[in-house]
Amino acid sequence: xxxxxxxxxxxxxxxxTLAREIGTLAAKRPQTRLMxxxxxxxxxxxxxxxxxxxxxxxxIVPGPGCPVCVCPVEDIDLAVTLxxxxxxxxxxxxxxxxxxxxxxxxxQARKEGASVQVIYSPLDAIAKAKEAPEQQFVFFSVGxxxxxxxVAGLAAAKLPGxxxxxxxNRYMPPVLRLLMEIHDQSIQGFLLPGHAAIITGLExxxxxxxxxxxxxxxxxxxxxxxxxxxxxxxRQIDQGQAKVENLFKRLAxxxxxxxxxxxxxxxxxxxPGIWRGIDKIPGSAFRLKADYAHLDALKRFAARxxxxxxxxxxxxxxxRIMLGEKRPTDCAHFKKGCTPNNPLxxxxxxxxxxxxxxxxxxxx
Amino acid sequence: MEISGKILGPLGHLHFDAFNGAMDLxxxxxxxxxxxxxxxxxxxxVILLWGGEDFFSNGIDLVSIDQQxxxxxxxxxxxxxxxxxxxxxxxxxxxxxxxxxxxxxxAGGVMLALACDLRYARxxxxxxPHYVNMGLSGSEFFSLLLPRAVGQGWAEKxxxxxxxxxxxxxCRIGLLHGEIDGASFEKEITERAAFLAExxxxxxxxxxxxxxRGLLERLDEAEQAELRAMKDCCNEPEFNEARRAFIKKxxxxxxxxxxxxxxxxx
Numbered sequence: 001x002x003x004x005x006x007x008x009x010x011x012x013x014x015x016x017t018l019a020r021e022i023g024t025l026a027a028k029r030p031q032t033r034l035m036x037x038x039x040x041x042x043x044x045x046x047x048x049x050x051x052x053x054x055x056x057x058x059x060i061v062p063g064p065g066c067p068v069c070v071c072p073v074e075d076i077d078l079a080v081t082l083x084x085x086x087x088x089x090x091x092x093x094x095x096x097x098x099x100x101x102x103x104x105x106x107x108q109a110r111k112e113g114a115s116v117q118v119i120y121s122p123l124d125a126i127a128k129a130k131e132a133p134e135q136q137f138v139f140f141s142v143g144x145x146x147x148x149x150x151v152a153g154l155a156a157a158k159l160p161g162x163x164x165x166x167x168x169n170r171y172m173p174p175v176l177r178l179l180m181e182i183h184d185q186s187i188q189g190f191l192l193p194g195h196a197a198i199i200t201g202l203e204x205x206x207x208x209x210x211x212x213x214x215x216x217x218x219x220x221x222x223x224x225x226x227x228x229x230x231x232x233x234x235r236q237i238d239q240g241q242a243k244v245e246n247l248f249k250r251l252a253x254x255x256x257x258x259x260x261x262x263x264x265x266x267x268x269x270x271x272p273g274i275w276r277g278i279d280k281i282p283g284s285a286f287r288l289k290a291d292y293a294h295l296d297a298l299k300r301f302a303a304r305x306x307x308x309x310x311x312x313x314x315x316x317x318x319x320r321i322m323l324g325e326k327r328p329t330d331c332a333h334f335k336k337g338c339t340p341n342n343p344l345x346x347x348x349x350x351x352x353x354x355x356x357x358x359x360x361x362x363x364x
Numbered sequence: 365m366e367i368s369g370k371i372l373g374p375l376g377h378l379h380f381d382a383f384n385g386a387m388d389l390x391x392x393x394x395x396x397x398x399x400x401x402x403x404x405x406x407x408x409x410v411i412l413l414w415g416g417e418d419f420f421s422n423g424i425d426l427v428s429i430d431q432q433x434x435x436x437x438x439x440x441x442x443x444x445x446x447x448x449x450x451x452x453x454x455x456x457x458x459x460x461x462x463x464x465x466x467x468x469x470x471a472g473g474v475m476l477a478l479a480c481d482l483r484y485a486r487x488x489x490x491x492x493p494h495y496v497n498m499g500l501s502g503s504e505f506f507s508l509l510l511p512r513a514v515g516q517g518w519a520e521k522x523x524x525x526x527x528x529x530x531x532x533x534x535c536r537i538g539l540l541h542g543e544i545d546g547a548s549f550e551k552e553i554t555e556r557a558a559f560l561a562e563x564x565x566x567x568x569x570x571x572x573x574x575x576x577r578g579l580l581e582r583l584d585e586a587e588q589a590e591l592r593a594m595k596d597c598c599n600e601p602e603f604n605e606a607r608r609a610f611i612k613k614x615x616x617x618x619x620x621x622x623x624x625x626x627x628x629x630x
Contacts (some may be wrong), residue, residue, distance in 0.1 A: 182440050184588060184595075280433040314601070319434070325595060 019228040020052040025234040026055045033059045033186050034233055035179070035324050037172060038193035039066030039352025040221045046361035048223040050209040060230070062357075064175050064275060064322035065193060067143045068095045068350035072274035075168040076101040077305040078298070079140045082166065083114035085303050089132075090166075091125050092140035094118045095350040100343060102310045122147075122154045122302060129163035138297040140166045145196040148286050149260040152267040155292050164297040167286055170273055172196045173204040174284035179323070180212045187324065189215035189233035194225065194248040199264070201256025204246045220248040267292055276346055277311035277319025318345035321354050328355040335359060366416075367391070369398045374409035374561035376402035376459075385419025385473060388428045389438065392445030396452055402428060403456050409561035410460045412553065413453075413480060415473075420465040420485075422492075423472025423504065425539035426607050435607065441505045446472050449588055450504055453479040455580060456572055458612065460560055464553045465531075465540070471495050475504035478513050479541070481572055482560075484553050485531040487543040494526035498610060499602030501593040508579060508586045514538050 012363050020281035026032055038041065042062045051060060064070055082099050087345055090106065097106040110116040119125055125139040137160075141151050148169040155165065169267060172193060179187075190311035192205055197218040208216045215236035219229025225248060232247045264286070273285025288296050312318055316338070317331035328334045328347070338344040340356055366381040380395050382388075387395070402411050415421050424442040432438040453461050453476075465485035470492035477483045485491075493510060495502040502523065511519040514537045522529065534540040544552045560568060580620035597603055 178437070182437060182444075184591060185584075186588075274433060278434060279437045320599060 013223050015053065015227055018224065018231050022058065022227065022231050022234055023055045025231075025238050026058045028238060029057070031057050031059070032188055032234065032237065033061055034189045034230060035061040035063045036191035036193075037063040037065040037176060037220075038191070038196075038220075038356075039069070039350065039357075040195070041065065041191055041193070041219065041226060042354055042357050043352050044221045044223060044226050045187075046185045046357045048226075049361075050226055051224060052228070053227070053364075058230070060191075061187065061324040062321065062354040063064045063179065063190075063324055064278060065144075065172075066322070066347065066350055066352040066354070067147065067170065068099055069318065069346040069353050070170055070175075070278065071096065071099065071142045071168045071323060071346070072276050072309075073100075073102055073311050074274060075140070075166065076106070077103070077307070079115065079138075079166055080104060080106055080109045081303050081305045082138050082297060082301055083109055083116045085136075085149060085301060087134075088136045088138060088301065089115040089117055089128070090138050090140055091117050091119045091128060093120070093142065095352075096140060096142060096228045098343065099346050099349050100313075102305070102307055122150045125154065125163055126157075126159065129160040133160065133162055135162060136300075137148040137163045138166050138301075140161065140168065142168045142170075144170055144172055144193070145199040145264070148268065149199050149257075149264055152260075152264045155288070155295055156263060156356055157266045159295070163295075164300050165288065165295050166297045167268075167288060169268075169286040171270055171284050171286060173200075173207075174281045176205065176281060177207065177277075178281050180208075180214070182323070183212075187214070188237055189217070191226070191233065192216050192218045192244070194220040194252055195219055197246070197248065197252045197256065198262050199257050201252075201261075202244050202246055202254050205257070209242055209244055215242050216244045218244075218246045218248045218252055220251065221254065232249075254315060275322075278322060313344050316345040318347040318355070321347055328358040331355070366397050367394050369402050371402070371405060371408055373558070374407065375557050376408035376411040377414060378402060378411060379414045379416070380421070381416030382419070382421065382425070384427075385422035385467070385469070386427060387423065387442075387472075388424035388425035388447060389422055389442045389445045391425070392442065392449055394557060396445075396449045399449060399452055403452065403459065408459060409565055410462060410557045412462045412464055412557055412586030413454070413476070414464045415466060415469070417467065419467040419473070419474050420463070420469040422468075422470040423475075426498070430607055430611055435604070436595065439598045440591065440595060443472070443591065446476070446504055447591075450476055450479045450584060451587075454505075454576065454583065457576075458569060460557075460565070460568060460572065462553065462557055462560075464549070465489065465491075466549060468492070471498070471500075472504040474539075475506050475509050478509040479505070482556075483540045484542045484544055484556070485503055485534070485540050487531060487545050488548045489531050489619075490528045491531065491534050491539065492526075492528050493522045493539065496523065496526045499600060499604075499606040499607060500597045500624065501590070503590045503594050505583065505586055505590070507590055508582060510539075512579070 074127045093103040106116045129137045217229045268286040317326045320326040325328045343349045345352040370377045429435045429438045461480040463480035463483040474493040
């Protein structure tokens with residue numbers, strides 16, 4: 001039985017053992033660059049100082065896996081506009097209210113009277129809507145496959161008529177394809193997000209085996225999970241393999257959660273979606289299907305931003321950081337004009353954002 | 365976006381017409397497929413790249429790039445697409461490849477011609493073998509191909525000064541191998557290609573392999589370095605401003621004058 005089943009995923013001794021094995025394999029080649037696709041991986045790496053456990057020749061590059069960071073500024077501007085509508089309350093998760101929009105964030109709009117409330121679960125949206133039936137509520141939904149499963153459950157349930165959705169949820173595999181299309185040959189393997197794979201299983205990532213032939217490993221989020229994923233990739237590289245491997249079997253099944261994925265597909269279809277500053281990526285946005293169109297806030301409300309969107313202020317490198325082309329320390333704003341108290345770009349807002357995580361944990 | 369390949373005797377003719385000479389990603393991919401078909405045909409001894417009617421090629425398509433949510437991403441994909449074609453041409457050991465420039469060429473279009481073993485142009489046309497006016501450092505293996513053809517000094521002049529040059533000057537510095545009068549352009553080039561195909565071809569191919577020795581090994585490194593720099597350039601305001609200005613000018617008579625004749629319309 002592999003380590004992926006073990007419960008010692010927080011065990012320091014196990015982490016040290018894995019780090020040594022990684023070091024042994026790393027010594028066989030001059031450099032190894034691996035990328036992860038998940039803000040939670042970056043958070044786990046920084047919180048647990050995992051980079052310091054790895055040899056200098058192993059670089060873990062943060063990818064576009066922070067849901068708050070990739071949320072399009074177009075949708076934030078829409079959310080701000082709807083929140084300013086009389087009789088409308090915008091509901092969203094905590095990090096989202098501080099993400100800079102083109103003109104203002106939801107938090108700034110709230111200071112000026114816009115109605116914005118933070119919720120902690122999609123279920124809270126129902127409770128809020130039932131408490132104030134005379135008010136319209138818009139749930140601004142962001143996140144990846146895991147979050148959208150909860151939203152699908154909500155949408156499929158009997159909802160109060162005064163609750164609609166502003167959907168900014170994104171689907172992971174297409175951004176991996178984009179990364180491969182602009183791949184500069186320097187990345188040798190990908191850590192895949194464990195929680196997204198819990199829903200979808202491995203199948204949506206199989207193109208990495210057949211088309212691009214690059215090692216991938218589904219990894220969890222405890223320190224040992226992450227190191228185990230890295231070791232799995234190092235082993236594949238060492239053996240010249242290019243598999244999509246599940247190294248998070250204690251929670252993720254190879255076939256995923258068919259019930260949850262089925263529900264998602266009942267409620268949503270995939271269409272082109274903007275990833276903030278990165279690109280408009282085909283098949284990467286969860287959109288309500290026609291049967292659920294009555295839940296679409298954009299169909300219920302006509303208000304639209306009166307200004308053109310701007311993804312980043314000049315000089316902000318967030319989009320390039322999310323693509324692995326730059327590090328936070330390459331950005332002239334990092335720790336100067338851009339801090340968690342005054343974020344200029346989206347990556348400095350959330351604990352899953354690379355800039356925030358480096359600011360908070362790396363001691364740079 | 366017409367692409368047509370035709371085999372006549374030992375000659376493989378490839379015509380590729382792109383609007384304003386701008387080769388978008390799909391065009392590059394289709395052109396690569398068409399080229400590979402000729403390159404894999406044993407009967408074909410010499411491949412002729414004819415370009416389009418109005419332009420040989422002006423490299424990547426800045427208009428489609430400008431319309432993209434993130435122009436830098438499509439620019440990068442487009443550059444890689446064109447690089448794939450150039451790499452295929454440079455990796456054809458068993459055939460001679462001729463560039464027949466019936467119209468002007470710029471940037472990656474010039475490098476496409478430079479990937480060919482011999483390069484002939486219709487008399488009087490103008491080339492723009494540079495990138496900086498578009499806010500770009502350079503791509504399509506320019507860092508190997510241009511100095512190889514014209515020497516480091518001329519490469520510096522052409523790239524930094526970024527002025528149009530005449531076919532006549534291009535011939536003098538080794539960028540082109542001949543200017544041919546318009547009336548006899550197709551006929552003359554076809555006859556030259558047939559001669560090459562039918563006379564001492566194996567010796568010519570052996571010479572080609574010796575001349576290209578070492579070049580193929582350096583392609584990966586050059587491509588990665590060029591694309592890294594291009595990625596940075598594509599994310600700078602200079603590229604956005606230059607691209608938008610170029611697109612606006614494209615429709616104007618002044619630009620057409622510059623593109624086809626020279627900076628002073630001569």
